Amino acid sequence: MLKVRDLAIRFAGRSASEAGTLAVDGIDLDLDRAQVLALIGESGSGKSATMLALAGLLPKSARTTGSVLLDDRSILHLDEREKSTVRGRRIGMIFQDPGGSLNPVLTIGDQIDEVVRTHHGLDRRAARAETVSLLSRVGIGDPAARARAYPHQLSGGLKQRVAIAAALAAQPTVILADEPTTALDATVQAQILDLLVNLVQVEHVALLLVTHDLAVAAAVADRIAVMYAGKIVERRGPEQLVAQPGHPYSRALGQAALPFVAAGDGRHAALPELPGRMAAAGGTACAFAPRCPLAVDRCRAEVPPVQPFGDGEAACFRAGETAP
């Protein structure tokens, strides 16, 4: 249903002569209704730029190539007017900071009413009824009273539920969620993830979950795509990716996500860390080679192609191998 092919995003440099920065270097994604695809990677891997491109929210300085098809309709290069119809009906978005995505000076009911009225052409009373129903569908108790509250009167978890209700108000087919639980407490995190997974089934929408947390991705996703330096380096099912990662970067991510590895003397061992920084996208070698414990000469000379691995694929010459 959502089909991304060879998507590349380049941010323009200060002047025309400057090459600019390549944020995403030709990625493919496929996502169906009632499915959860997690896109994971560290800061700067291009996962947020990918999502902004799907939402049509990239700044003007960004140049995109490739294609993004939603039900066989291109949504990548639309003008403002086309966007305001396609975007709202088809793509909803949940932001990292639940406070930031709600307008602080309007009650939450008024904000959701606005979306409902834009999309269904309902009058005030009918719109409010729909808003209250949405709030109860995202698990908010006493929704009619909550609709009259301002965002600052709600907790972080409630605000994120409201933001999810607002995203659902336009009846999207795809929901993009950018680190939707990062800003929340651990207990609330689990509730919000449960809610999202549940909504994907009940409302029959597709969810693209962008996160840096492998544990979160593994808990909710049907498929996981690992991004590094603008490329998708591995694409697997969650159980296999955690149990037998193909790409050394996926393995490193998995180790970094392991909670509290107890050392022999009872203290917690330090979390393993990746040395160095992420290389720029678009090079002529494996971008992970400078930080890779398994790198050989070939890794520094050519870009590893995507090859089948396990229940998915990985872009590594030494996929599945472990460091001695």
Added chain:
Amino acid sequence: MMRRWSLGGVFGAVVLAVLVLAAIAAPWLAPGDPLDIVGRPLLPPFTDPRFPLGTDQLGRNVFAGLVHGTRVSLLVGLAAAAAAIGVGILVGTVAGFIGGWTDEGLMRVTEAFQTIPTFLLALAMVSALGASTINVVLAIAISSWPATARLVRAEILSLKSRDYVDAARLAGMSRLGIAFREVLPGAVQPVLALIGITVGVAILVESSLAFLGLSDPNQVSWGGMVANGRAVLRTAPYLVAIPGAAVAVAVLSVSLVGDAMGRRLLVSREG
């Protein structure tokens, strides 16, 4: 939670309330035309119970002039400030939200207005258009909108990159709908604090214009009373002092209230 009103704010609000009541009740407090000759000329204040504040050199009731003058000052002040703030909000919102060349163009126009001193511009406008109450309101509004426009633009710029604006765009709201329904409500709070200053300046400019004879000659105004009393400043200083004090008290009360409002809003924003 809610901080109490400051002493200055309470004082300003009380004085302002008295002025508004005086303006509303003027026909009952001092019946008849305040420009009529009603008594002996140059009667000092507190000597005749019929004329509590005395009479001027033509025998007109100073008290009547004062309360009727309140109407003109407050009306012109509020109307001019409302028009100025309305224009300022419109220009600032459009410039800040749309950006690009629209912003550049609107801001250059705003700066062009800002380079001319408020009073000089108002003076030139009233001289050219003729001295009527409407023209005075227009002149003051046209010379005092740039401050609001710049303030609103700055607020909009800081608000338009928030996530909830992106969320509204994704939800399919139109650009103008987002600018005026989503972003503007968050930007008007500091404007509320600017109202006090704008109204105060408007009252001051109105009085100054009247002092120079550039106001409706058939309506009594504080500035006109001061100008009138200037001729007999040595023998009857109260004819200048009383309307002059009225101007000072009105401007002071308005800015005290504006200041108190601004402080409260600041507190509610931070809290």
